[in-house]
Amino acid sequence: MLYKSYLIEQNFNTLKDNITLFYGENIGLKKEFKDLIKFNNKNKKIIKFLQDQILKNKNILFNEINNISLFEKEKIILIDNADDKILETLKEIEDKSYDIKIYIFSEILEKKSKIRNYFEKSKKYGIVPCYQDNEIGLKKIISNKLKGYEGLTPYNVNLIFENCDFDRSKLLNEIEKIRIFFDKKKIETIKLQMLLNVKSSDNFDNLKDAALAGNKIKTNELLSQTIIETEKVMYYLNAINQRLDKLMEINQSGEKNLVGIIDNLKPPIFWKDKPKVIEQAKKWSLEKTKKMREKTYNFEVYIKSNSIVNKDLLVRKLIIDMCLFANA
Numbered sequence: 001m002l003y004k005s006y007l008i009e010q011n012f013n014t015l016k017d018n019i020t021l022f023y024g025e026n027i028g029l030k031k032e033f034k035d036l037i038k039f040n041n042k043n044k045k046i047i048k049f050l051q052d053q054i055l056k057n058k059n060i061l062f063n064e065i066n067n068i069s070l071f072e073k074e075k076i077i078l079i080d081n082a083d084d085k086i087l088e089t090l091k092e093i094e095d096k097s098y099d100i101k102i103y104i105f106s107e108i109l110e111k112k113s114k115i116r117n118y119f120e121k122s123k124k125y126g127i128v129p130c131y132q133d134n135e136i137g138l139k140k141i142i143s144n145k146l147k148g149y150e151g152l153t154p155y156n157v158n159l160i161f162e163n164c165d166f167d168r169s170k171l172l173n174e175i176e177k178i179r180i181f182f183d184k185k186k187i188e189t190i191k192l193q194m195l196l197n198v199k200s201s202d203n204f205d206n207l208k209d210a211a212l213a214g215n216k217i218k219t220n221e222l223l224s225q226t227i228i229e230t231e232k233v234m235y236y237l238n239a240i241n242q243r244l245d246k247l248m249e250i251n252q253s254g255e256k257n258l259v260g261i262i263d264n265l266k267p268p269i270f271w272k273d274k275p276k277v278i279e280q281a282k283k284w285s286l287e288k289t290k291k292m293r294e295k296t297y298n299f300e301v302y303i304k305s306n307s308i309v310n311k312d313l314l315v316r317k318l319i320i321d322m323c324l325f326a327n328a
Contacts, residue, residue, distance in 0.1 A: 002120055003128045005029060006137075012036045017126035019090065021082070021119045023106035024130030028168025030105055033128070037076060037103055046076045051086050054079065058089050065093060065100055077102045084114040094124065133168050135161065135238075141168070145175045151187035155270055159189070163196045165235040203227070208240055211319045212247075212280045214326030223316060230311040237300055240322070244284075244293050246277065251286035258282070283326045292325055 001017065008014055009032070022030050038046060047064055054061045064077060079086070082104045090104075109116040119127035133141075142157050160178070164171035174196060178187070181195050203226045210218040228236070246265065253261050258278050262269055269277055284292075299318055303311065 001123065001126050003126055005128050005130055008033070008128055012040055015126050015128075017124065018100065019102045019104065019124070020126035020128065021104045021106065021115065022128045022130055023109045023116065024132075025108050026130040026132055026168060028170075028172060029130045029133070031169060032172075033103075033130075034078065034105070037078070041074075041076045041101075044074045044076050046078065048078045048080070050080050051082045054089060055085060058092075061089065062093070075100045079104045082106045082115070083109070087115045087118060090115075133166060135166075138164065138166065138168065138171055141171065142175065145172075146178065146187075149182065149185045149187050151189070153189075154267060156187055156189055156192055159192060159196065162235065162239070165232055166238070204232075204236055205239065207319060208236075208243065209276045209280070211323040212243060212283070212326060213276065214283050214323055216323055216327070219319065219323045223319065228312040228315050233303060233311045233315060234300075236315055237296060237303075240318075241293065241296055243277075243280070244289055244296065247281055247284045248286060248289045248293065250277075250281050251284065251289060280326075288325065288328070292322060295321070295325075 003015065005026075009029075012033075022033055024030070049061065061077070064075060077100060079102065083106060086104075106115070111117075116127070119125045139157055139161050142160050143152070146152050160171070160174060163174060177195060178192070181191070182188075203222070207219065207222040207226050210222055246269070249265065250258065250261050258281050259274075262274055262277055262281075296318070299314070303309065303314065
């Protein structure tokens with residue numbers, strides 16, 4: 001049976017199957033499910049296996065299923081790094097009578113994957129895809145985890161979100177740091193910026209703003225000063241796309257009063273960014289913005305489909321192209 005991951009997050013007890021497969025690229029979400037399994041089964045014996053251990057000697061799995069003592073009436077088995085190779089072993093235990101929950105964790109499984117297809121069609125097994133989080137979902141996690149904290153403004157939520165680069169594991173680590181640091185549950189923006197070490201992000205934001213304004217001298221100067229971190233490429237692209245989307249929204253209104261349009265945008269633009277957005281809006285027509293948005297989309301596709309590329313160089317080229325296009 002196929003389950004939605006967000007429903008399982010809300011109520012893990014929804015999973016009634018004896019064997020459940022969790023798969024996907026969202027490492028942070030799978031870790032949270034493992035934590036939930038441990039939390040919900042504190043009084044049970046939890047046994048962990050790697051797939052390779054079972055493939056080398058499948059009797060270690062069969063023995064744990066068959067050997068239930070008076071003192072260990074209930075067990076939980078976790079199997080990590082699973083793929084299609086373990087499917088035949090799972091079929092062997094499918095019809096056996098046992099009172100054990102087995103949770104299997106895999107990386108990304110393609111649509112043609114045998115184990116994925118088998119679990120999706122099975123009425124006895126459960127399967128939970130763990131896809132990458134989106135912006136709305138991650139911001140909801142921030143709001144829920146830091147509920148009751150004074151100073152959790154939309155700006156600070158955005159600050160935390162932008163620092164995680166769509167990585168739930170990193171986000172949860174940052175939230176834990178915030179909980180420890182702001183032990184009195186009062187978040188101060190300046191201290192939050194220092195805690196999250198957002199200086200490098202600020203440098204890129206300045207570079208992005210200079211390029212969108214078509215300021216060649218400033219863009220060239222900042223390009224030599226800004227360190228482009230390859231692991232943050234998607235964060236950089238998201239920052240550019242967010243601003244392009246705002247400029248598109250401004251131009252679609254058809255009104256000439258830029259200040260009035262920007263003041264009424266939802267969510268609102270932070271006060272210190274308003275002069276930059278006004279300057280950029282004068283440079284970017286709706287047609288130019290759409291063409292640049294198409295360029296960033298193609299950039300993202302290329303980055304994701306080519307693992308061996310110089311991401312630093314490609315980001316710098318995108319910035320230069322954007323600056324030149326602003327003046328076109």
